[in-house]
Amino acid sequence: AQTVTQSQPEMSVQEAETVTLSCTYDTSESDYYLFWYKQPPSRQMILVIRQEAYKQQNATENRFSVNFQKAAKSFSLKISDSQLGDAAMYFCAYRSAGYGNKLVFGAGTILRVKS
Amino acid sequence: GAGVSQTPSNKVTEKGKYVELRCDPISGHTALYWYRQSLGQGPEFLIYFQGTGAADDSGLPNDRFFAVRPEGSVSTLKIQRTERGDSAVYLCASSFSGQITDTQYFGPGTRLTVL
Numbered sequence: 001a002q003t004v005t006q007s008q009p010e011m012s013v014q015e016a017e018t019v020t021l022s023c024t025y026d027t028s029e030s031d032y033y034l035f036w037y038k039q040p041p042s043r044q045m046i047l048v049i050r051q052e053a054y055k056q057q058n059a060t061e062n063r064f065s066v067n068f069q070k071a072a073k074s075f076s077l078k079i080s081d082s083q084l085g086d087a088a089m090y091f092c093a094y095r096s097a098g099y100g101n102k103l104v105f106g107a108g109t110i111l112r113v114k115s
Numbered sequence: 116g117a118g119v120s121q122t123p124s125n126k127v128t129e130k131g132k133y134v135e136l137r138c139d140p141i142s143g144h145t146a147l148y149w150y151r152q153s154l155g156q157g158p159e160f161l162i163y164f165q166g167t168g169a170a171d172d173s174g175l176p177n178d179r180f181f182a183v184r185p186e187g188s189v190s191t192l193k194i195q196r197t198e199r200g201d202s203a204v205y206l207c208a209s210s211f212s213g214q215i216t217d218t219q220y221f222g223p224g225t226r227l228t229v230l
Contacts, residue, residue: 043204044224045158045206045208047220096215098215101215102148103150105159108157
């Protein structure tokens with residue numbers, strides 16, 4: 001079974017600075033997707049960014065980018081120019097290739113943004 | 116509707132009671148997922164529907180948990196003889212089909228408290 005580990009229970013960043021959230025995963029599969037989801041206090045999970053394992057190029061979405069190291073099974077999220085609205089719980093998630101497969105989540109990292 | 120909706124937002128019940136949690140997916144989405152999020156944890160998969168049928172129910176913890184989706188849209192998660200350990204946020208997600216390339220869109224969840 002696949003597992004996802006987020007070793008940072010909580011992180012803080014100053015507004016406008018950059019922060020990196022860590023994620024590692026364990027799998028024997030070669031084809032899969034990785035995701036970062038944001039969960040604000042409203043509880044609604046919002047997709048931030050995703051990475052296909054077969055792509056070597058790291059995904060980027062505006063201020064959000066990932067560092068995907070397939071051999072090391074590492075998938076970190078970098079948030080640039082942090083904003084107060086970025087404060088939330090962030091979850092790393094894994095999904096096997098194939099139809100209908102579930103997301104496997106890590107335990108999450110709380111991100112606090114200081115003004 | 117514009118997004119996934121879940122009712123009720125909060126549910127308080129007594130140990131041993133029966134509860135039903137409802138999920139309205141995004142219109143046209145054939146895939147529907149239920150997850151359970153315990154305090155301080157990431158969501159854990161419960162069940163996946165493709166249309167009206169449960170394609171993967173491997174995450175249901177025991178036979179007290181059951182889910183239906185009779186017309187391929189709205190889904191109901193049913194919990195019999197509730198226990199205090201069932202207290203959690205129950206999240207529903209839907210996607211256009213079940214393909215790995217489809218984004219899973221989450222609802223705001225139902226917070227279940229068993230006294």
